[in-house]
Amino acid sequence: MKRLTAMLMVLGLFAAVPAHATPASDTLLAKYKSEGAKAPDAAKGKKDWTREEVVEGEKMSCATCHGSDFSKPGKHHKTGKVIEPMSMKVNAERYTDVKKIEKWFKRNCKDAWGRECTVQEKADFLTFLLAQ
Amino acid sequence: MKRYALMFCLLAAVQHTQADDLKVPKNALWEKECGACHVAFPPQLLTADNWQAMMDGLARHFGSNAELEARERKAITDFLVANAGTLARHRSASLRITETVWFKREHRSISPKEWVHPDVKTPSNCKACHNVVGHTSWAERDLRRTGGRSEQD
Numbered sequence: 001m002k003r004l005t006a007m008l009m010v011l012g013l014f015a016a017v018p019a020h021a022t023p024a025s026d027t028l029l030a031k032y033k034s035e036g037a038k039a040p041d042a043a044k045g046k047k048d049w050t051r052e053e054v055v056e057g058e059k060m061s062c063a064t065c066h067g068s069d070f071s072k073p074g075k076h077h078k079t080g081k082v083i084e085p086m087s088m089k090v091n092a093e094r095y096t097d098v099k100k101i102e103k104w105f106k107r108n109c110k111d112a113w114g115r116e117c118t119v120q121e122k123a124d125f126l127t128f129l130l131a132q
Numbered sequence: 133m134k135r136y137a138l139m140f141c142l143l144a145a146v147q148h149t150q151a152d153d154l155k156v157p158k159n160a161l162w163e164k165e166c167g168a169c170h171v172a173f174p175p176q177l178l179t180a181d182n183w184q185a186m187m188d189g190l191a192r193h194f195g196s197n198a199e200l201e202a203r204e205r206k207a208i209t210d211f212l213v214a215n216a217g218t219l220a221r222h223r224s225a226s227l228r229i230t231e232t233v234w235f236k237r238e239h240r241s242i243s244p245k246e247w248v249h250p251d252v253k254t255p256s257n258c259k260a261c262h263n264v265v266g267h268t269s270w271a272e273r274d275l276r277r278t279g280g281r282s283e284q285d
Contacts, residue, residue: 076196078194078195078196079169080254081169081170103199103200103201106199107196107197107199108197110191110199111196111197
């Protein structure tokens with residue numbers, strides 16, 4: 001009986017870990033922190049998601065291609081390529097690959113804002129997106 | 133007579149390889165990275181110079197940033213260059229495969245209406261009509277036309 005109680009307690013501990021994190025996201029958030037990012041701010045990530053910059057004469061934000069309903073696919077504004085949903089609730093592949101996340105942060109920040117994102121911005125985005 | 137027979141055989145061989153010459157050695161990195169956004173276009177369809185220019189300009193890749201890490205970019209470039217087309221009909225000043233002489237000739241029977249069909253949208257959307265793409269087969273028997281019609285319909 002004691003053993004069962006202990007097992008249940010251990011299970012309870014696992015359940016207490018927030019569902020919105022992956023080993024890859026943990027790795028990246030630790031990396032951003034080691035590179036100077038302060039505590040991630042999901043609210044800032046949310047605000048930045050729709051922050052528009054003019055790149056090559058076009059107003060661009062993350063939402064331009066991804067949309068703002070994270071359970072739905074997005075669409076690339078130029079090529080029309082379908083972009084799988086950002087929410088890990090409907091897309092289990094999201095945030096599971098460190099290299100892939102970094103690759104797309106680099107490409108997309110440059111496409112939408114004309115520059116790479118800072119480690120703080122990436123930490124904020126990632127924390128915001130993990131909760132969607 | 134012998135000479136004609138030989139010529140005939142050679143012609144037949146050329147005809148026969150048309151569908152097969154899009155076969156490429158398996159390359160997982162090329163398929164993964166290029167195929168993440170579009171069909172992994174067979175290297176034979178552009179010249180080595182074209183591929184080199186394409187891979188040197190990934191930061192501005194037809195309207196979007198497609199930068200790769202240096203190591204992966206080099207590995208994919210080497211693969212594309214090693215298997216590139218060698219004939220002038222595969223050269224494209226714009227780097228668009230759809231603007232090569234080869235592409236236009238292969239697709240000369242496709243009506244303008246089909247290129248803009250909602251299922252197709254753009255000539256670079258190979259998958260709209262070619263069922264099997266990549267390193268396996270582009271044979272005409274595997275074609276389908278817009279609206280689900282097969283090539284024979």
